[in-house]
C-alpha cells in the first residue's frame with residue numbers, strides 16, 4: 329500500500345533526519361520534493377499545492393529551526409498535515425435508526441462494489457453482531473443477483489430471494505419489507521453499476537434512495553484509478569446524497585493519489601478500505617494509521633487489532649497457560665504459525681511494524697517457509713509433536729518425504745522449537761509470562777490495547793520469535809533460511 333509514495337517521501341526525509349540544524353532554504357527544497365512526490369502519486373494538483381504550502385509555512389517557522397531534531401520535526405509536521413488531509417479521524421458508519429438500517433452501495437461497474445457489499449455485510453455480522461440481509465438491485469447485468477447470492481453463501485450472510493422481472497425500486501421495497509418482517513438490523517442494497525456516471529443511473533439511484541431512505545449511501549471506487557476515482561466521486565456526489573466512500577484495491581495501490589485527494593476534493597470521508605480479494609479484506613480507514621504507513625512509521629495499532637480479530641481468544645489463553653508453565657510443544661508452534669498466517673503472513677506484519685518497512689530481511693522472509701513448517705508438522709504423529717525429542721533419524725527422513733522438504737529443514741524446525749522451549753523455561757524463571765508480556769507492551773502497554781487478549785501469547789510478540797514492538801527481525805533463527813524446495 330502506497331509503497332512508491334512512501335519510498336519517495338522517506339528518501340526526502342532521510343536527508344533531513346539526524347541533522348543538527350536546517351536552514352529555511354533546505355526546508356523549502358525538501359518541500360518541493362514532497363510536492364513532486366505527491367504529484368507523482370497522482371494527488372490532485374490543487375490538493376498537492378495547498379498541502380505543500382501549508383506544511384512549508386509551518387516548517388519554516390521558528391519551531392523547526394530551533395528544535396533539537398529539526399528533521400524529525402519536519403516529519404511530524406508532514407505527518408500531522410497528512411492526517412488532516414486524510415480526514416483526521418475514522419468516520420464510522422452511522423446505523424443509528426429504527427431497523428432495518430439501509431446501507432445503499434453505489435459505484436461504477438468493476439469498482440468492486442458487489443464484493444465490497446459482501447465484505448461489509450460479513451463484517452457487520454461478525455464484528456458488530458448485526459443481523460444482516462443483502463439484496464442486489466442490479467437488473468442490468470445478467471447474473472449480478474446470482475453473484476451476490478453466491479457471495480452471501482460464502483460470507484454466511486442472508487440474501488433476498490431472487491424474483492425475476494422486478495424493477496430496482498420494486499426489489500428495494502420488497503427487500504425492506506422482508507427485512508422489517510424478519511427483524512433484520514441492517515439491509516444492504518447493492519445497486520447496478522455503469523461504465524460512466526450517467527443521468528439514467530443517477531435517476532435510478534435517487535429513486536431507490538427515495539424508496540428505501542438509506543442511513544448510509546456509500547460510494548465504492550477503485551483506488552487504482554487515482555484521480556479518476558476522485559472525479560467519479562465528485563460526479564456521484566453532485567447527484568446523489570453520499571455519506572461516505574469506500575476505496576477498493578488499496579492493497580495494490582502504490583501511489584495513493586485517490587486516498588489523499590478524496591476528502592479534500594469531494595468533502596466525503598473515506599470510511600473503509602478494501603485490501604484484497606478475500607471477504608475479510610476490508611478495514612476501517614484510519615487517517616492517522618494510513619499517514620503512519622505512508623511515512624514508514626508503521627501501524628502498530630492496526631497490527632494489534634488485526635491480531636485480536638484473527639486470533640481466537642481460547643487459543644491465546646490456552647497457549648498463555650501452557651507457556652506460563654514453561655511448556656511449549658510443536659502443536660503450540662504450529663498454532664503460532666497459523667496465527668501469523670491468518671494475520672497476513674510475515675511480510676504483511678513486517679510492513680505494519682515501525683521501522684520495518686524498509687528492512688529487506690523482514691520483507692524477504694519466504695512466506696512459503698511458513699507453509700513448509702506446517703507441512704512438516706502435519707507429517708509428524710501427535711506423540712512426536714508433543715515430544716519432539718523422540719524423532720529419530722529414520723523418522724526425520726520420513727517426515728521430510730511426507731512434507732516435501734529436506735532433513736535439514738526438519739532439523740532446523742526442531743532446533744527452532746528447542747530454542748523457543750528453552751526461552752519459555754527461562755521466562756518461567758524470570759517470573760512468568762505475564763511479566764514479560766507487560767514488559768514487551770503485549771496487550772496492556774500498546775496503544776489501543778484495551779480489552780485485547782493477552783497479546784504476548786496471541787502474537788508471536790511475547791516469544792523470542794517476532795518480538796514485541798521494537799524488536800524487528802526477531803524471527804526465530806534460521807526461520808527465513810528454509811530450503812526453497
Ligand SMILES: Nc1nc2c(ncn2[C@@H]2O[C@H](COP(=O)(O)OP(=O)(O)OP(=O)(O)O)[C@@H](O)[C@H]2O)c(=O)[nH]1
Nearest residue numbers: 437438439440441442443521576577602603604605
Ligand atoms: N485486490 C483487490 N481486489 C478486489 C478488491 N475489491 C474487489 N476486488 C476484486 O475486483 C473484482 C470486481 O469486483 P466486483 O465486486 O465483481 O465488481 P462490481 O463493482 O460489483 O462490478 P459490477 O457488479 O459489474 O458493478 C473482483 O474480482 C473482486 O475480487 C480489493 O479491495 N482488492
